[in-house]
Amino acid sequence: MTAQLKILSVFIGVSLFIYIIEMVRRRKLREEYAWVWLLTGLLIVVLSIWYDLLLYMSNLLGGIYPSALLFFFGLLFLLFISLHQSIKISKLTDDLKKLAQELALQRYEKK
Amino acid sequence: MHDFVIIIPAYNEAGRLRHTIRGIQAVADAPIVVVNDGSLDGTAQEARDTGATVLDLPFNLGYGAALQTGYRYALKEGYVRAVQMDADGQHDPVSIPILLKDVQTGTVDVVIGSRFLGESDYRPPLIRKIGMVLFRNIASFLTGQKITDPTSGFQALNLRAMQFYASDAYPVDFPDADVLIMLHRSGMRFKEVPVRMHQSPKKISMHSGIVPLYYLFKMVLSIFVTLLREKYPQEEA
Numbered sequence: 001m002t003a004q005l006k007i008l009s010v011f012i013g014v015s016l017f018i019y020i021i022e023m024v025r026r027r028k029l030r031e032e033y034a035w036v037w038l039l040t041g042l043l044i045v046v047l048s049i050w051y052d053l054l055l056y057m058s059n060l061l062g063g064i065y066p067s068a069l070l071f072f073f074g075l076l077f078l079l080f081i082s083l084h085q086s087i088k089i090s091k092l093t094d095d096l097k098k099l100a101q102e103l104a105l106q107r108y109e110k111k
Numbered sequence: 112m113h114d115f116v117i118i119i120p121a122y123n124e125a126g127r128l129r130h131t132i133r134g135i136q137a138v139a140d141a142p143i144v145v146v147n148d149g150s151l152d153g154t155a156q157e158a159r160d161t162g163a164t165v166l167d168l169p170f171n172l173g174y175g176a177a178l179q180t181g182y183r184y185a186l187k188e189g190y191v192r193a194v195q196m197d198a199d200g201q202h203d204p205v206s207i208p209i210l211l212k213d214v215q216t217g218t219v220d221v222v223i224g225s226r227f228l229g230e231s232d233y234r235p236p237l238i239r240k241i242g243m244v245l246f247r248n249i250a251s252f253l254t255g256q257k258i259t260d261p262t263s264g265f266q267a268l269n270l271r272a273m274q275f276y277a278s279d280a281y282p283v284d285f286p287d288a289d290v291l292i293m294l295h296r297s298g299m300r301f302k303e304v305p306v307r308m309h310q311s312p313k314k315i316s317m318h319s320g321i322v323p324l325y326y327l328f329k330m331v332l333s334i335f336v337t338l339l340r341e342k343y344p345q346e347e348a
Contacts, residue, residue, distance in 0.1 A: 097172055097283065101180045104146070104166040105187065 006048050013044030036081055043073075115211065115267075116190045117143045118181030119163075120174055121198035125152040131200040132161040138204045144184055145198070148177035154198075174264075175283030182268075182277040191270045202265040206306035210267035213302060220272040220299040223291075224265035224306030238323040246288035246330055253334070254295040258303065261288035265306055272299055282333055285326055289333040296342050 020037045023029035029037075047054050047070065058069045117135060121128055132143060145158035149171035158165045166180055178195060185193050192214055196202045202224065210222045235243060243262060250258045268276065275281060275297065282289050294301055 094279075097176050100168050100170065100172055101176065101183060104168045104180055105184055108164070108166050108184070 006051075009048035010045055013041050013048060016044065017041035036084070040077060113141050114190070115141055115192035115194060116185050116188070117141050117207075118146065118178065118185065118193055118195045119143065119198050120146045120148055120177035120181060120195075121150065121154050121158065122148040122171060122174070122177070123150045123152050123154060124198040125150070125154045125157050127199050128154055128157050129161055131196075131198055132158065132163055134200065135196070135204040135207070136161070139207050141194075141207075144181055146177040146181045146184075148172055148174070173283065175281070175286045178264075178286070179277060179281055179283055182273050186273055186277055190273075192268065193273055194267045195264060197264050201309045203307040203309065206265070206304075207267075209304055209306065210265070213304075214267045214269045217269070218300070219302050220269050221294060221301035222267045223260065223263050223301060223303045224308075225260035225263055225303040226306065226308040227259040228303055228305035242323060242327055242330070245327075246334075249334060250288040250291050253292050253338070256302075258288070258291060260303065261291055263303075263306075265308070272301075275299070285329055287326075287330055289330060289337055292334055292337050296337065296340075 017038060020029065020034055020041060024031060024034050051066075054066045054069065058064050058066045061069065117139065119128075119131070124131075128145070132145070135141075135143060143161075143163040144166060145154075145163045146166045147155040147158065147168060149168050155165050155167055164184075166184055168177060168180060172180075181195065182193065192211065194207055194210060196204070206224055210224055213219045213222050243260075247258050247261050250261050272294065275294065280293065282293075291301065
C-alpha cells in the first residue's frame with residue numbers, strides 16, 4: 001500500500017467517523033443505525049494503518065490480493081446494510097399502514 | 112341492527128361508484144361502508160351522497176389494506192358478517208343473498224363468488240389469465256378443493272374470517288390465492304358459488320404494466336412462506 005493511499009483511506013475513515021458522531025449529536029441519525037457506520041469508519045482506519053492485518057487475512061484465505069479482500073469486505077458490508085434497511089422499511093410500511101387505517105377509523109368516529 | 116355490512120374499497124371511482132351503490136341499495140337492505148383509498152377525484156363525496164358510510168384513508172394504501180380497513184371498521188361496530196364488493200360495478204348485487212346463505216347457516220366461514228362457475232362475460236388479459244390458471248391449480252392442490260376464481264373480490268365472511276382479514280397476518284399486498292391457503296391452514300372452511308360478473312368498465316385494471324410480473328412473484332413467495340409457517344397459528348390480538 002502506498003503512503004498516499006494510506007493517508008487517503010485514513011482520512012476517509014476518520015472523516016466518516018466524525019461525520020457520524022456529528023449526525024447523532026444533531027439527532028439526524030439514530031444511535032440504532034449509527035453503530036454499523038461507526039464500525040465501518042473504524043475498520044477503514046484500522047485496516048489502512050495496520051496493513052499487516054490485511055495481509056495476514058488475505059493469506060489466510062489462500063493468498064488473494066489484499067485489495068481484492070478489501071473490495072470483498074466492502075461488498076459484504078453494503079449487502080448487509082441494505083438488507084438491514086429493507087427490513088426496517090418493511091416494518092415502517094406496516095406501521096404506516098396501521099396508522100393510516102387507525103386515522104380513517106378515528107376520523108369517522110369523531111363525526 | 113343489520114347483521115351484515117357491505118364493504119367497498121374505492122380508489123378513484125367517481126362516476127361509477129354512485130351507480131354501483133344504487134345498484135346494491137336496490138336489492139339489499141344493508142349498511143354500506145366505502146373505504147376511500149386516498150382517491151384524487153370525487154369518490155368520497157359521491158359515496159357520501161348515496162348515504163353510505165365513508166372511511167377516508169389519508170393516502171393510497173392499495174386494495175388489500177383498504178379492504179382491511181373496512182373489516183377493522185366492521186368489527187369495531189360489532190358486525191358479525193360482511194360482504195366485500197368492488198367499486199367499479201363488476202359484481203352483480205343480485206348475488207349477495209346467494210353469497211351470504213352458507214355463511215349465515217354456518218356451514219362455511221367464507222363464500223367466494225366465482226365468475227367461472229356460472230355464466231360470465233369476463234375476459235381476462237393473457238398474462239392475467241396465466242396467473243389465474245397457475246394459482247387456481249396451486250390453491251386447489253394445496254387446499255384439497257376445487258378453486259376456480261381465487262382472485263375474486265366478491266366474498267361473504269363470518270365473524271371468524273372477518274377477524275382473520277382484519278389481523279396483521281392478512282396479506283394486504285394483492286390478497287389472492289395465498290389468502291385461501293392461509294384460511295385452509297388455519298382450519299377455516301370456504302366454498303365458491305357461481306356469480307355473474309360484468310367486464311370492468313375501467314380501461315386500466317389494477318393489474319397492468321410491470322405489475323402482473325410482480326404479482327406472479329409475490330404470489331409464489333407468499334404461498335411458499337405460508338407453507339413454511341405453523342399450521343394453526345395462535346390468534347394475535
